[in-house]
Amino acid sequence: EIVLTQSPGTLSLSPGERATLSCRASQSVSSSYLAWYQQKPGQAPRLLIYGASSRATGIPDRFSGSGSGTDFTLTISRLEPEDFAVYYCQQYGSSPRLTFGGGTKVEIK
């Protein structure tokens, strides 16, 4: 089973700053099968990125995804107030089986 490790656990930043979130896989993951989600308190998650770098419908271009193999990154170029939330990476593995990372909380500094 592929394990996804997200870091840092918490990121304290101010609005307007750049956020860089990491997702590391225990073994190589196809870029086609790597996604990122945002979740705000009391809400269902929202798909941000699929295929490691493609933005989902309606997602602002300040969100970008990159990476390959075992290392993937979600970047928020300039944090808006509504971006403070928890972010999860997720991969589709064999069997079939999906796994989520443990999440990174982006909080207001």
Place this chain on the structure above:
Amino acid sequence: EVQLVESGGGLVQPGRSLRLSCAASGFTFDDYAMHWVRQAPGKGLEWVSGISWNSGSIGYADSVKGRFTISRDNAKNSLYLQMNSLRAEDTALYYCAKDREGDFWSGYPGIDYWGQGTLVTVSS
């Protein structure tokens, strides 16, 4: 507008069973894979199970394999999760969720729509 409405959650004793349902609308249900994802109180997301558009591919998390069964009825635009031998650690909000693709490894999958969830509490 895509809508996913879960039902069937509630309080249940350990060892008992529960069946969750998800009514889907606003899209061609039988074109897409579907999933159940859960979230324990204050915890992260955990994928529970998924099923391809034609039920040809089905997967389960190790934590539920042998106890839970996912199914779908494309004629009724509905997704189900039969949960047997429930444990305290199954307590969570269960989300019904739609995939972008019909199968797990076709194209560029991702879970693009989520319901609001149904709460399952396992306690004596």
